[in-house]
Amino acid sequence: MTEGLQPGHGGTxxxxxxxxxxxxxxxxxxxxxxxxxxxxxxxxxxxxxxxxELRDSIRGISEKMLAQTLRALVQDGLVWRTVEPTTPPQVTYGLTEFGRDVGEPLLDLFDRITRRLTPPGGSRAER
Structure with missing residues (x-):
């Protein structure tokens, strides 16, 4: 067996x-x-x-951490990055097909969690 890999179903x-x-x-x-x-x-x-826009939408993240996170996600092929040659440069980020595929279950998880939480000033969610 190769280090870091395991045979899949069917052996191929x-x-x-x-x-x-x-x-x-x-x-x-x-x-x-x-x-x-x-x-x-x-x-x-x-x-x-x-x-x-991304920084403002994610409360609490610093520019440094956002830049590091985006760099890693771009390198992993989850996020794409385009730079428009303006002054200052306008950098736009979006999800690749791989990023959408990976992100959908995260969005589903987030939705499931928020549906079960106690709303502010409300009664406890059903368990």
Missing amino acids: ARRYEVFHTDCAARDTVDHVTSRWGVWVLIALQGDDLRFY
Whole structure:
């Protein structure tokens, strides 16, 4: 067996073993599930956003952390980035097909959680 990989079903397909520290998919999983990665993927589900629009939509994130998170997600192929040659440059981010595929379950998870939470000033959600 190759390090970081395990045989898939049927023996011909191969699948990443994210529990191995040398697994290539582990970094992507870490970036997606990081404190800010989840919020970036959820924020971009609705529309493509410029850097400052994205920063303003995710309360509490610093410009430095947003830039680092976006850099990792772009490198992983989840987010695309375009730069318009203006002064100052306008940078827009959006989800790739892979990013939409990964982000949809996160949005679903967020929706499930918020449906079950106690609304501000309301009664407790059904368990």
